Amino acid sequence: xxxxxxxxxxxxxxxxxxxxxxxxxxxxxxxxxxxxxxxxxxxxxxxxxxxxxxxxxxxxxxxxxxxxxxxxxxxxxxxxxxxxxxxxxxxxxxxxxxxxxxxxxxxxxxxxxxxxxxxxxxxxxxxxxxxxxxxxxxxxxxxxxxxxxxxxxxxxxxxxxxxxxxxxxxxxxxxxxxxxxxxxxxxxxxxxxxxxxxxxxxxxxxxxxxxxxxxxxxxxxxxxxxxxxxxxxxxxxxxxxxxxxxxxxxxxxxxxxxxxxxxxxxxxxxxxxxxxxxxxxxxxxxxxxxxxxxxxxxxxxxxxxxxxxxxxxxxxxxxxxxxxxxxxxxxxxxxxxxxxxxxxxxxxxxxxxxxxxxxxxxxxxxxxxxxxxxxxxxxxxxxxxxxxxxxxxxxxxxxxxxxxxxxxxxxxxxxxxxxxxxxxxxxxxxxxxxxxxxxxxxxxxxxxxxxxxxxxxxxxxxxxxxxxxxxxxxxxxxxxxxxxxxxxxxxxxxxxxxxxxxxx
Numbered sequence: 001x002x003x004x005x006x007x008x009x010x011x012x013x014x015x016x017x018x019x020x021x022x023x024x025x026x027x028x029x030x031x032x033x034x035x036x037x038x039x040x041x042x043x044x045x046x047x048x049x050x051x052x053x054x055x056x057x058x059x060x061x062x063x064x065x066x067x068x069x070x071x072x073x074x075x076x077x078x079x080x081x082x083x084x085x086x087x088x089x090x091x092x093x094x095x096x097x098x099x100x101x102x103x104x105x106x107x108x109x110x111x112x113x114x115x116x117x118x119x120x121x122x123x124x125x126x127x128x129x130x131x132x133x134x135x136x137x138x139x140x141x142x143x144x145x146x147x148x149x150x151x152x153x154x155x156x157x158x159x160x161x162x163x164x165x166x167x168x169x170x171x172x173x174x175x176x177x178x179x180x181x182x183x184x185x186x187x188x189x190x191x192x193x194x195x196x197x198x199x200x201x202x203x204x205x206x207x208x209x210x211x212x213x214x215x216x217x218x219x220x221x222x223x224x225x226x227x228x229x230x231x232x233x234x235x236x237x238x239x240x241x242x243x244x245x246x247x248x249x250x251x252x253x254x255x256x257x258x259x260x261x262x263x264x265x266x267x268x269x270x271x272x273x274x275x276x277x278x279x280x281x282x283x284x285x286x287x288x289x290x291x292x293x294x295x296x297x298x299x300x301x302x303x304x305x306x307x308x309x310x311x312x313x314x315x316x317x318x319x320x321x322x323x324x325x326x327x328x329x330x331x332x333x334x335x336x337x338x339x340x341x342x343x344x345x346x347x348x349x350x351x352x353x354x355x356x357x358x359x360x361x362x363x364x365x366x367x368x369x370x371x372x373x374x375x376x377x378x379x380x381x382x383x384x385x386x387x388x389x390x391x392x393x394x395x396x397x398x399x400x401x402x403x404x405x406x407x408x409x410x411x412x413x414x415x416x417x418x419x420x421x422x423x424x425x426x427x428x429x430x431x432x433x434x435x436x437x438x439x440x441x442x443x444x445x446x447x448x449x450x451x452x453x454x455x456x457x458x459x460x461x462x463x464x465x466x467x468x469x470x471x472x473x474x475x476x477x478x479x480x481x482x483x484x485x486x487x488x489x490x491x492x493x494x495x496x497x498x499x500x501x502x503x504x
Contacts, residue, residue: 020106025055025125032059032123035112049074053082057124064118073099073133073171077122089129097122101134107422113191138162143169146250146272149412154292155253163193163269169252170197172258178202182216186230190222190474193269194230198257202262207457211264211277217392226271231281242422243453243461247276247284254288278455280463282476284413285309290479298479305410306477312407313446316350316400317427321439325433336396343391346503347432353401354425 027048036059037042047058056077060070076098093102099211105111106129115121116423118136144164145151146158159166167181181238182196194215198208214234224228227248236246249255250273257266258276266275276283285306290298319336322329323346326337338346346398387393404424408417453461464472474480 014378020108021111021123021130023126023127023128025057025123028123028130030236031062031108032111035108036115040427047074049078051077052080052085057117057123059119059123060135061115061118064138065120066135066137069099069135070120073097073135078285081288089124089127092115092124092127093131096134097131099133099135103132103134104129105132106130107459112461116191117193123191137166138166148287149249149251151256151288151292152473153252154288155251158250159252159255159267159272159274161270161272163195163267166252166267166272166274167195170256170259170265171257173252178438179259182212186215186233187220187222190224192223192226195267195276196198197259197267197274198267199259199262203258203261206456207265207278208216211266223268225267227273227275229270231275231310238453241449241453242415242419243281243449243454244284244413244419245277245279245453248273248415249276250274257291278457280459281416281450282459282462282464284416285411287412295476295479295481299477302479303477308407308410309416309420312404312417313424313427314370315404316424317431317439317442319396319400320346320350320428320431321436322363324435338396340394341391342394344393345432346397347393347428347504349393349397350401351425354396354421355399357405369483 001116022473033046034042038046043062044063045058045060047060049056049058058074080096084096086096089104092105103114111121111130111132114132114134118138120133120135122131124131140160140162143157143160145156157169159169167248171179171181176199178199178201180196180198180200182198184194185191186194196211196215198449211234215230218230218233220229222235224400231246232239245416247258248350255274255276257374260266264277266277268274286302287305290302292298293301308463322336323338329337344352388395388398408421411417426445430438430442430445432438450462451466455461460466463469464476
């Protein structure tokens with residue numbers, strides 16, 4: 001049980017109401033009803049009772065409190081005798097409130113924040129402090145596997161929209177006294193709960209102080225977009241660079257693995273995903289399946305995903321360049337040349353299909369599940385065979401764009417997928433306008449975007465490639481044994497084989 005007493009002013013008169021309570025229940029209730037607009041809000045419950053011969057009042061939000069617990073507390077309070085009443089709220093909370101999470105508070109801002117967060121507030125006439133009983137419960141869905149971060153093997157639980165549940169999912173995996181869950185708040189109106197999760201002995205102190213300071217200095221009315229609003233407040237520079245500065249995950253095992261690696265995980269209330277800091281491009285492309293399979297299989301999956309990501313960028317601009325200079329195509333690959341008549345310039349075909357793919361993706365999100373299958377078949381027919389036969393598109397263009405559309409789903413990060421898409425479109429336009437020099441300019445633009453990008457800690461976005469670190473780079477490409485695992489001889493692996501934990 002915890003209780004606190006914060007008294008900074010004389011609370012015996014109405015003049016103290018601006019900052020802290022008074023000992024008069026009538027004055028406290030009048031001020032609180034005006035601030036909370038109790039008569040207008042149907043879900044704000046004010047229950048007036050008598051405790052030990054004194055008038056008392058209980059404030060709470062309907063839907064946030066545990067009904068059975070509140071019923072038992074009311075019965076307990078109403079049975080108290082007048083001679084058993086303690087002299088102050090601290091003594092009342094310590095010896096007469098049969099609940100675990102209890103706090104004594106005198107400042108109105110803390111009391112208002114507690115009530116609006118779902119805490120029950122008990123006011124007793126003659127007490128200059130409020131007793132806050134944290135009996136709240138939040139509506140939440142089940143912790144089933146997230147749709148976005150599915151794995152073939154491994155844990156099937158996922159984060160939900162309730163921050164307390166999410167911290168518990170990480171605590172379940174890291175049972176260490178070194179794990180810290182630091183609570184902050186942001187948003188003038190929303191007062192959104194934000195938790196910074198880290199290992200105290202492994203975290204980068206400079207980065208931790210920077211993140212904490214930036215969160216505390218956020219001056220916004222509300223974090224309307226949850227973690228995205230927070231991400232934009234934390235990293236406001238170079239908005240025009242599309243490559244992601246953060247890694248988002250809905251998997252508790254991935255978050256726990258990153259915490260164990262010394263990284264920082266930021267959780268935002270009402271969001272089922274968390275931010276992982278700092279994040280390089282190699283962190284973004286890693287997935288949990290790389291570690292839930294044996295090293296050789298995990299290495300194959302990792303290299304395949306990286307190769308496919310590169311193909312999604314290079315395939316269509318390179319094809320457009322070769323169609324502009326057909327003499328560069330080797331004789332053995334002459335079959336890739338377009339033999340049919342081209343009615344619409346290739347660059348416009350590619351750009352139209354890039355837009356059409358996003359249109360189909362948005363349509364799939366908003367399509368009722370019962371209609372998704374027939375509509376997808378219709379879209380495949382209309383945009384496939386009919387589009388080619390009508391002359392709008394050539395079959396080769398449709399083939400390559402179909403590969404790009406499907407290959408983009410091999411990346412779990414939507415942000416990285418769209419970054420590659422924007423770089424690909426820029427390369428297509430430059431190649432169509434300036435030929436080989438435009439193609440080289442597109443590659444240069446992509447390279448500069450990667451090189452100039454920085455993590456939130458200020459480190460290189462391409463580490464360990466730039467600056468070059470052979471040992472770390474090997475671990476980024478090849479999945480080796482996990483730290484602390486045993487080799488066939490029964491001895492522990494050396495530091496040279498150090499690898500990230502599963503899900504990192």
